[in-house]
Amino acid sequence: xxxxLAQLLGGLAGGAAGGKxxxxxxxxxxxxxxxxxxxxxxxxxxxxSLAGLAGGTDIxxxxxxxxxxxxxxxxxxxxxxxxxxxxRG
Numbered sequence: 001x002x003x004x005l006a007q008l009l010g011g012l013a014g015g016a017a018g019g020k021x022x023x024x025x026x027x028x029x030x031x032x033x034x035x036x037x038x039x040x041x042x043x044x045x046x047x048x049s050l051a052g053l054a055g056g057t058d059i060x061x062x063x064x065x066x067x068x069x070x071x072x073x074x075x076x077x078x079x080x081x082x083x084x085x086x087x088r089g
Contacts, residue, residue: 003065004041010069011040017070018077025081035080036073043072 015036019026027035047068 002062003044006062006065007040007044007069008037009040010044010066010071011037011073011076014040014070014073014075015077018074019081021074022078022081024085025078027077027081027084031084032077032081035077038073039076039080040069040073043076044069047072 012033013036015032015034016029018036019029019032026032044065047064
């Protein structure tokens with residue numbers, strides 16, 4: 001449960017930051033966090049398995065999951081926000 005929670009929290013933070021860093025991708029607070037959480041969970045899992053941190057529960061593995069989730073959460077939020085806002089007109 002530790003890596004899952006770290007990815008989720010990282011994704012939430014990354015999504016919230018994405019809306020601030022790229023205002024054109026802003027989906028509102030809830031939208032930013034949902035997109036970030038989805039990106040954090042999927043990307044954090046992918047990055048963790050590529051880096052060999054997938055099953056670990058030590059502090060280094062959890063930190064890697066948190067950072068990986070945050071980065072991928074930010075990326076997914078910005079991309080999704082830009083696409084959705086472009087479609088809205």
